[in-house]
Amino acid sequence: MCPYFKRERKKSITCEDTIRHYPTLSEKRKVIKTMCMRNWKSCPYASQMERIWASDLPDETIKEKIMENQIEEMKKEINKLMRENGQLSRKVKVYEEQIADRDMVAEKNHEMYMKTLKTKESLLKAKDEQIRWLESFASAFLVVAYGEKTKEIRISKERVLQLMTGYSMKYRLDPEEDTWVFEIGKADGKE
Numbered sequence: 001m002c003p004y005f006k007r008e009r010k011k012s013i014t015c016e017d018t019i020r021h022y023p024t025l026s027e028k029r030k031v032i033k034t035m036c037m038r039n040w041k042s043c044p045y046a047s048q049m050e051r052i053w054a055s056d057l058p059d060e061t062i063k064e065k066i067m068e069n070q071i072e073e074m075k076k077e078i079n080k081l082m083r084e085n086g087q088l089s090r091k092v093k094v095y096e097e098q099i100a101d102r103d104m105v106a107e108k109n110h111e112m113y114m115k116t117l118k119t120k121e122s123l124l125k126a127k128d129e130q131i132r133w134l135e136s137f138a139s140a141f142l143v144v145a146y147g148e149k150t151k152e153i154r155i156s157k158e159r160v161l162q163l164m165t166g167y168s169m170k171y172r173l174d175p176e177e178d179t180w181v182f183e184i185g186k187a188d189g190k191e
Helices: 027-038 044-054 061-148 156-166
Strands: 005-008 013-015 017-021 167-174 179-186
Touching: 013 027, 013 044, 013 179, 017 061, 156 179
Parallel strands: none
Antiparallel strands: 005 013, 013 017, 167 179
């Protein structure tokens, strides 16, 4: 193990001269395995500390050198953290833009869905209204064709449509009686 290693935290390693931060836990673990535990002499930080301690300088000068080294390492670490922060800020901005785009697409999809749903509801309403008009028309036609004396008429829709061929119908609202008036006659206008 490196003699300058002091401790590790979640994403940092504390050495004698400074604290080094890593963007990911796996990157920090990789450094501990490859450098701190096995090959610490190839570590640039440990090499620098070795040079300082190997010099024939007085203890006070060594302490000053270590302090200078700590200051330099802290500056490097601050610059590294600022770069990483800038990179993360750019990534966050990209993701925010993607989220905004997806929100807009989702909103448009929802608007389109609601519009389609309203159109479907309108068409179903119109279909129901058409069925009521067809039923009214067929009822009026059957009364004219078979007379009012028939109490119950059982006839298929296809037969009603076949019987209606050649007939025309006019209808109007009678406001005095609040009823619809159907006038059925031959299409050629003879009845």
